[in-house]
Amino acid sequence: MRLDRLPTLRINPSETCTLHYNGKTSAGVAGDTVATALYANGVRVFGRSLKYHRPRGLYSLDGECSNTCMAVDGIPNVRAENTPAKNGMHIDAQNVQGSADFDWMGFMDKLDWLMPAGFYYRTLHKPACLWPFALKQVRKVAGLGKISPDFKMKGRYAEIYPTADVCVIGGGAAGMSAALAAAEGGLRVILLEARPWLGGSFDYRVSPYDGEKALYQRARELAAQVEAAANIRVFKHAANVGLYNNNLVTAFQVGPEGGAFDERYIEIRAASVVVATGCIERPLLFENNERPGVMQVGCAHRLARTYGLLPGRRAVFSIGHDLGLEAAVDLCDLGMEIACVADIREDGQNPDLLLALAEREIPLLRGWVAAKAYGAKQVKKVTLRTLEGSVKRQLECDLLVASAGRTPLTGPLTLAQARLRFDAHTGYFLPADLPAKMHAAGSLTGRNHPLAIEASGRLAGLKAAADCGANTAEAVAAAAARLSQLPGPERGTKLVMAPVKGRKSFICFDEDTTVKNIKQAIDMGFDVPELIKRFTSAGTGPGQGGIPGHNLPLFAARYQALAGATPVPTTARVPLVPTLLATYAGAHHDMCKRTPLDELQKRDGGVFRRIGVWQRARYFSEDFSCREEVLNVRNNVGMLDGSTLGKFRLHGPDALKALQRVYVGNMVKLTPGKIKYSAMCNEDGCVIDDGVVVKIAENDYYFTTSTVRAGETAEWFRYHTRYDGWDYHIVNFTDALGVINVSGPNARKVLQKVADADLSNEAFPFGGYREFVIQGGIPVRAMRLGFVGELSYELHAPASYMVCLWQILAAAGKEFGIRNFGVEAQNVLRMEKCHIILGVESEQRTNLLDLGLGFLWDRHKTETKTVGTVALRQVEADPARLRLVGIEMDDPRRAPRDGSILVDKRIRGYVCTARRSFTLERSVGMALVEAEMAALGTRLEIYEDECNGQKLAARVVPMPFYDPQGNRMRM
Amino acid sequence: MFRRFKPLWGKKPGLKSTYDAVIIGGGLHSLATAYYLAKEQGMSNVAILEKNFIGFGGAGRNTAIVRANQRTQENVPLYKEALDLWPILTKELDYNLMFNNCGNLNLMHSEAAMNAARMNVCTAQFHGVESHLLDPRQIKELEPAINISPDITYPIHGAMFHPPGGVIRHDAVVWGLAKGAAAHGVHIHQQTEATAIHTDGGKITGVETHRGRINSPRVLVSAGGYSAGIINKMMGVKLPISVLTIQAMVTQPLKPVLHHVVSSGMYHAYANQTLKGEIATGAHMDQWPNYTTLTTAHYIKHQAEALSEFLPFLRGVKFMRHWAGLADMTPDMAPIMDGNDPVEGFYMNCGWGYFGFKSCTAAGRHMASFIAKGECPERLKPFGLRRYENHRLMGETAALVTYTPDN
Amino acid sequence: MALTITCPVCGKRNGYEFRYGGEDKGPRPVEEGMTPRSWCDYVHMNACVAGVQKEWWCHKNGCGAWFTIHRNTLTNLEVEGVEVTS
Ligand SMILES: Cc1cc2nc3c(=O)[nH]c(=O)nc-3n(C[C@H](O)[C@H](O)[C@H](O)COP(=O)(O)OP(=O)(O)OC[C@H]3O[C@@H](n4cnc5c(N)ncnc54)[C@H](O)[C@@H]3O)c2cc1C
Ligand SMILES: [Zn+2]
Numbered sequence A: 001m002r003l004d005r006l007p008t009l010r011i012n013p014s015e016t017c018t019l020h021y022n023g024k025t026s027a028g029v030a031g032d033t034v035a036t037a038l039y040a041n042g043v044r045v046f047g048r049s050l051k052y053h054r055p056r057g058l059y060s061l062d063g064e065c066s067n068t069c070m071a072v073d074g075i076p077n078v079r080a081e082n083t084p085a086k087n088g089m090h091i092d093a094q095n096v097q098g099s100a101d102f103d104w105m106g107f108m109d110k111l112d113w114l115m116p117a118g119f120y121y122r123t124l125h126k127p128a129c130l131w132p133f134a135l136k137q138v139r140k141v142a143g144l145g146k147i148s149p150d151f152k153m154k155g156r157y158a159e160i161y162p163t164a165d166v167c168v169i170g171g172g173a174a175g176m177s178a179a180l181a182a183a184e185g186g187l188r189v190i191l192l193e194a195r196p197w198l199g200g201s202f203d204y205r206v207s208p209y210d211g212e213k214a215l216y217q218r219a220r221e222l223a224a225q226v227e228a229a230a231n232i233r234v235f236k237h238a239a240n241v242g243l244y245n246n247n248l249v250t251a252f253q254v255g256p257e258g259g260a261f262d263e264r265y266i267e268i269r270a271a272s273v274v275v276a277t278g279c280i281e282r283p284l285l286f287e288n289n290e291r292p293g294v295m296q297v298g299c300a301h302r303l304a305r306t307y308g309l310l311p312g313r314r315a316v317f318s319i320g321h322d323l324g325l326e327a328a329v330d331l332c333d334l335g336m337e338i339a340c341v342a343d344i345r346e347d348g349q350n351p352d353l354l355l356a357l358a359e360r361e362i363p364l365l366r367g368w369v370a371a372k373a374y375g376a377k378q379v380k381k382v383t384l385r386t387l388e389g390s391v392k393r394q395l396e397c398d399l400l401v402a403s404a405g406r407t408p409l410t411g412p413l414t415l416a417q418a419r420l421r422f423d424a425h426t427g428y429f430l431p432a433d434l435p436a437k438m439h440a441a442g443s444l445t446g447r448n449h450p451l452a453i454e455a456s457g458r459l460a461g462l463k464a465a466a467d468c469g470a471n472t473a474e475a476v477a478a479a480a481a482r483l484s485q486l487p488g489p490e491r492g493t494k495l496v497m498a499p500v501k502g503r504k505s506f507i508c509f510d511e512d513t514t515v516k517n518i519k520q521a522i523d524m525g526f527d528v529p530e531l532i533k534r535f536t537s538a539g540t541g542p543g544q545g546g547i548p549g550h551n552l553p554l555f556a557a558r559y560q561a562l563a564g565a566t567p568v569p570t571t572a573r574v575p576l577v578p579t580l581l582a583t584y585a586g587a588h589h590d591m592c593k594r595t596p597l598d599e600l601q602k603r604d605g606g607v608f609r610r611i612g613v614w615q616r617a618r619y620f621s622e623d624f625s626c627r628e629e630v631l632n633v634r635n636n637v638g639m640l641d642g643s644t645l646g647k648f649r650l651h652g653p654d655a656l657k658a659l660q661r662v663y664v665g666n667m668v669k670l671t672p673g674k675i676k677y678s679a680m681c682n683e684d685g686c687v688i689d690d691g692v693v694v695k696i697a698e699n700d701y702y703f704t705t706s707t708v709r710a711g712e713t714a715e716w717f718r719y720h721t722r723y724d725g726w727d728y729h730i731v732n733f734t735d736a737l738g739v740i741n742v743s744g745p746n747a748r749k750v751l752q753k754v755a756d757a758d759l760s761n762e763a764f765p766f767g768g769y770r771e772f773v774i775q776g777g778i779p780v781r782a783m784r785l786g787f788v789g790e791l792s793y794e795l796h797a798p799a800s801y802m803v804c805l806w807q808i809l810a811a812a813g814k815e816f817g818i819r820n821f822g823v824e825a826q827n828v829l830r831m832e833k834c835h836i837i838l839g840v841e842s843e844q845r846t847n848l849l850d851l852g853l854g855f856l857w858d859r860h861k862t863e864t865k866t867v868g869t870v871a872l873r874q875v876e877a878d879p880a881r882l883r884l885v886g887i888e889m890d891d892p893r894r895a896p897r898d899g900s901i902l903v904d905k906r907i908r909g910y911v912c913t914a915r916r917s918f919t920l921e922r923s924v925g926m927a928l929v930e931a932e933m934a935a936l937g938t939r940l941e942i943y944e945d946e947c948n949g950q951k952l953a954a955r956v957v958p959m960p961f962y963d964p965q966g967n968r969m970r971m
Numbered sequence B: 001m002f003r004r005f006k007p008l009w010g011k012k013p014g015l016k017s018t019y020d021a022v023i024i025g026g027g028l029h030s031l032a033t034a035y036y037l038a039k040e041q042g043m044s045n046v047a048i049l050e051k052n053f054i055g056f057g058g059a060g061r062n063t064a065i066v067r068a069n070q071r072t073q074e075n076v077p078l079y080k081e082a083l084d085l086w087p088i089l090t091k092e093l094d095y096n097l098m099f100n101n102c103g104n105l106n107l108m109h110s111e112a113a114m115n116a117a118r119m120n121v122c123t124a125q126f127h128g129v130e131s132h133l134l135d136p137r138q139i140k141e142l143e144p145a146i147n148i149s150p151d152i153t154y155p156i157h158g159a160m161f162h163p164p165g166g167v168i169r170h171d172a173v174v175w176g177l178a179k180g181a182a183a184h185g186v187h188i189h190q191q192t193e194a195t196a197i198h199t200d201g202g203k204i205t206g207v208e209t210h211r212g213r214i215n216s217p218r219v220l221v222s223a224g225g226y227s228a229g230i231i232n233k234m235m236g237v238k239l240p241i242s243v244l245t246i247q248a249m250v251t252q253p254l255k256p257v258l259h260h261v262v263s264s265g266m267y268h269a270y271a272n273q274t275l276k277g278e279i280a281t282g283a284h285m286d287q288w289p290n291y292t293t294l295t296t297a298h299y300i301k302h303q304a305e306a307l308s309e310f311l312p313f314l315r316g317v318k319f320m321r322h323w324a325g326l327a328d329m330t331p332d333m334a335p336i337m338d339g340n341d342p343v344e345g346f347y348m349n350c351g352w353g354y355f356g357f358k359s360c361t362a363a364g365r366h367m368a369s370f371i372a373k374g375e376c377p378e379r380l381k382p383f384g385l386r387r388y389e390n391h392r393l394m395g396e397t398a399a400l401v402t403y404t405p406d407n
Numbered sequence C: 001m002a003l004t005i006t007c008p009v010c011g012k013r014n015g016y017e018f019r020y021g022g023e024d025k026g027p028r029p030v031e032e033g034m035t036p037r038s039w040c041d042y043v044h045m046n047a048c049v050a051g052v053q054k055e056w057w058c059h060k061n062g063c064g065a066w067f068t069i070h071r072n073t074l075t076n077l078e079v080e081g082v083e084v085t086s
Helices: A035-040 A104-113 A129-139 A172-182 A215-228 A297-305 A322-333 A350-361 A411-415 A450-467 A473-485 A515-523 A529-536 A549-558 A581-585 A598-603 A627-633 A655-661 A706-719 A747-755 A798-815 A825-831 A869-875 B028-041 B076-093 B109-127 B136-142 B170-182 B226-236 B299-308 B312-316 B361-375 B380-383 C036-043
Strands: A012-021 A023-032 A067-073 A074-080 A090-092 A157-160 A164-168 A189-192 A230-233 A238-243 A246-254 A263-275 A280-283 A314-319 A335-344 A364-366 A367-372 A382-387 A392-396 A399-402 A405-408 A419-423 A430-435 A437-442 A506-508 A607-611 A616-619 A638-641 A646-651 A675-681 A687-697 A702-706 A729-732 A735-744 A767-773 A778-784 A792-798 A884-887 A900-901 A907-917 A921-929 A939-943 A952-958 B021-024 B045-049 B104-108 B132-136 B158-162 B185-190 B194-200 B203-209 B210-216 B220-222 B240-251 B259-262 B271-275 B280-284 B319-328 B336-339 B344-350 C002-006 C011-014 C019-023 C051-056 C065-072
Touching: A012 A035, A129 B076, A129 B259, A164 A172, A172 A189, A172 A215, A172 A230, A172 A450, A189 A263, A215 A230, A215 A450, A238 A263, A238 A411, A238 B299, A246 A392, A246 A798, A263 A450, A263 A581, A263 A598, A263 A735, A263 A921, A263 B299, A280 A297, A297 A314, A297 A322, A297 A399, A314 A322, A314 A367, A322 A335, A322 A350, A322 A399, A335 A392, A335 A706, A350 A364, A367 A399, A382 A598, A392 C002, A437 A450, A450 A473, A515 A529, A515 A549, A529 A549, A529 B170, A529 B312, A549 B104, A581 B299, A581 B312, A598 A616, A598 A798, A616 A825, A616 B240, A616 B259, A627 A825, A638 A825, A646 A706, A646 B210, A655 A702, A655 A706, A675 A869, A675 B312, A687 A706, A702 A706, A702 B203, A706 A729, A735 A747, A747 A798, A778 A798, A792 A798, A798 A952, A798 B021, A825 A907, A825 A921, A869 B259, A884 A907, A884 B045, A884 B203, A900 B109, A900 B226, A907 B109, A939 B109, A952 B240, B021 B028, B021 B203, B021 B319, B028 B045, B028 B170, B028 B361, B076 B170, B076 B361, B076 B380, B104 B109, B132 B136, B136 B158, B158 B170, B170 B185, B194 B226, B203 B220, B220 B226, B226 B319, B226 B344, B259 B299, B280 B299, B299 B312, B299 B319, B336 B380, B344 B361, B361 B380, C002 C065
Parallel strands: A012 A090, A157 A263, A164 A189, A164 A263, A189 A230, A263 A437, A314 A335, A314 A399, A335 A364, B021 B045, B021 B220, B045 B185, B104 B259, B220 B344
Antiparallel strands: A012 A023, A067 A074, A067 A090, A238 A246, A246 A263, A280 A405, A335 A367, A367 A382, A382 A392, A419 A430, A607 A616, A638 A735, A646 A702, A646 A729, A675 A687, A687 A702, A735 A792, A767 A778, A778 A792, A884 A921, A884 A952, A900 A907, A900 A939, A907 A921, A939 A952, B104 B158, B132 B158, B194 B203, B203 B210, B240 B280, B240 B319, B259 B271, B271 B280, B336 B344, C002 C011, C019 C051, C051 C065
């Protein structure tokens, strides 16, 4: 039975939906939240509390606490009170053994005396053997929602990154006024509103805005203007979750049913920000203050006005703000019996509201407060007391509307580093100083009068426009003048808690923290709110500071009663509203680079691996030892896609100087047509990159880097020359050019068939660089290198030609049995040649000399201030460093696993790469060992993982293992 | 349980004019050092100066992951000692530190990473520290929530599994050590900021605080991420440290679902379930030094993206709190523990980066011996400041540091 | 926190487009006469200032320029228009 005629409704009673809960189906209507739909079906207990398994009911409608956190379609901790009901949803209560109504763990509530603040630190560890069992129990009882480890999230998640001149957070009257004012001069404005509609606290209220108009009418009028403004972009159902410096605003938006996304992450960069997030209510502290049937003013009022549900039959009100009186009057008019209104305030009420109460014969007790609620699962009775506690009165009811007053939602401001100050007049924490280009407006600033709220919004909007360079000085002055004539902030209630001991007065619902627990913590020396929070867990549950945020510091200050002590707020943290990981992740998808030959290699059976940003073919068969690939290169000819190699052009008058700065070799000696292999070190002398350099022309060089360094090479050059002001340019060709490596004794025969140049050893010797054309059309830069130890050509060609080039070579090589080889085969081949791979045969402690690459360093070019050479010079004589050595296993069929360590009494080094070599029929590898063990012939003991002390035997042997004279690459 | 609720670390002591040792910073390392100074070295006339409240710094913000599977033989024994101390301290302090010995699973995403991990595993096993390499199937058996399918950005090739590790309740360690130190006579001065260190003729003479001067022949700076700034400002000694902000976050609490500390270097993320049921996760640091302890939008999003891949069930879970603290990073990812150089009586213990929780007990214990005896204990010798100018980096990072801010 | 950096070429941009390049320690010293200590000072040691410092940045996902700015390490905000004091 809904109140289905109200003009304020946000539901459509003619459209229904069905929810499944507790073995039953419940009917809701369009616009319902899960909780309002269940409430309409008589559900009052929505779940059980964390520690004590106390029944918990609908208390607020904006998700401040975990009372109505439920599992929805397998997703835990869904805030039922503001999650739209959708047809077919499956709902489950949380933290219950049995059902929410009948939870056999309910007895825990009687055991609170066993669980004082921080009890677990002082118990459960004696005797020590108890702890592992206790730990299991602790884990089981902790946590609210349940989720399956193989849960798969459904739905679509999007993300957008809009920019704006002004971003307004909060779509109430103040926020809308701010948006309209900021948009007047044509600036781009974004308005964020957490609820699915604009209107804020005006939206459901029928009290007069001015003479004839009701507040809700005014809200809709403003909303229409905002929505009509072309330069205001409105995001409804979009909760602000973060606010960072330089005005970065984050939010997430819930999509409409059947829309393009379920939720989407929004990240806004705005020049100026207006925060108009309004107020929530400050919970009233009394015994059983969270019993189902106790709810906040706004919750009761909106249940009726927004959702058409009378929250109860007979209500008692215990409130401290005019909004409570207003709700009592309105709910009475809607048909609810109001047994009594207890107002904390002795005076100061709005006279019109007092009159309205009197007209309806609603008894009003001033200076009274609820002290205790009764009823096992649902409120049946309440005790009211005078503030000092001397007089009491009991009343029967099924609804207790309770609220100590209001509390501003300053979260976004504090996230942005605004400082809060306790304001004795309002009793609020109000912003003391705001960061640059940030403004606050509306009831958040303590204002209450509808006209003042709008005026403060307008003023903030104009100021924000001024931040963006708009000339609003006059308008700002006028708006400020208008605001100063309107009523200022009202006096707030001072009451911290009802006159009770507080054993069952909950400061934090989520963590079952009582007033008594807070006292215990303070007595134990946890005297600042931040420590109390950590020790008692208050404010660390699913709703974070939503419930205890204001009361905890107030209570702590009062309890300590230090002279002049003002309450200190606890810290607000991102996200202001709990946010799904799926939403934060957004449309995230893997981004990687693929070479031009990706498709071809896939077709040829390539097994791909991600290497840095690239996808590369690591194997070309299921045999991961790569026997066939390796032998084919050694005996015939193979082709490798080397496109990921870093490729650069360096040119300009100071290009040589730049080369000299970063390469350890002497680049003055470069001659055109010849490549120079060299290395770059970091300041510690560690090799960070190796590659070849070619002089193309005067002041014009071409060089390669390893795959992983390609992205940082330009930066590296510029960094190490940043003080010099040299004139050179560095162009990254890594993606523009592809690379194919043709290797093996038959490589020349293959290439000669298609190249327009003489490739004989005399015309194009080892170490040479040539440019020629393949099949009359494809320009290539060719280098004769020997990384794998065979006759080898590295062909660099424009990426767009790569597929064609590959096919030409494949066709030309067919008669020789050319085949692909992948990265692992290359790894084995180069290992046999003892060519190192940085990061495998080197680590942070090893430098150029340790790796035996000292021959690359021209130690005479000191004036070039080459990076790393000072360190090299300083350690040259150090005998106690790691050295790279070749090792051979005693057992030729048994190579140690890479990463095994070399030991005697201590660890002396480790195996970098070792393989059983098919070519050599020996097991060989490279290892880094302490220098004193690096001499040829030294016996080494290898300790593998899981070896149970059974070590493998090896000895130091000369490097390289394969073709020591290097004849094969010079063929 | 029926006891009265007495101040855990004693009534607020008055600031004396002279102490045998003054410790700047009220974090884990300070508290542990003070505790062991008083308990094992017979030096209890010790003051801890903390500018906010104890546990304000990294001590109260870390995610309390403990393990002893470091890379080098200089580090493993230190961390093993620390790991072995948790149950002992729980007893000694009579305070439940809530050691959840759940084990650590460190995911590897390539053949090369598995090989690098093997070195750690061998080193651990060689030192009698349990640690194993696992293949994807074994990972799945151990932790069903992990996604071992090949179609994620960095498919899982295996893992390093370290059963002795786990998670401790970090606050409990702070409060427990404070309780123990105070019980042995140490003075813990909260809301007391050290503003200068006094020296005379190459010797420490005292510390200036905003509450007045304290005389002392020994000063230890172990102020977490603030140490490097303090040491430069007060002693004119620069350190090879970059102070970065490191972030962490938790989801809403869940019933038991994740049973190990799961981490991935490739995804820059780790996750474990706390005893409260939250999934705690973190790891990221922005590379520019700052003391803000502010979180970033960039990172909470990154974390969601990463976890979505290797722990996909978490897509249905909500983040509820995100925070940050300081990490004082050294170039070789190992701390600096040193003393009497260049000034007699001056000690430092810093550069712990994001490893300062797991090590605090053992480090504090050896520092206490160092301070009391004036001689560097064997175990701390490799951690001296001079190693950087002597080109003796520690080798804790497997990967070559190709590019650090200052290199 | 949402760092922005002002590139001399591209203007004020999202901080994640940039790479931090360390405290400004002046031009590379000459190699002659460098001791392990002076080398270490230049390469590894930092002032770790809690306040405004001059530092290097590279617009890595932009124009590629290296430049210096002043930034307050206590707020992570760039400080514009600072005179070089040291
Ligand atoms: C998010 C995060 C996650 C982490 N996760 C882990 C982890 O899982 N495992 C792990 O081993 N480590 C972790 N760490 C690292 C660990 O927390 C720190 O290394 C460690 O806490 C630092 O040592 P500390 O506790 O002694 O210092 P801190 O706790 O940082 O103490 C420094 C104290 O010094 C005080 N102080 C500063 N200046 C002064 C002054 N002038 N006078 C007096 N007092 C001063 C500060 O107020 C502060 O309380 C993490 C850190 C963070 C931030
Ligand atoms: Zn730029």
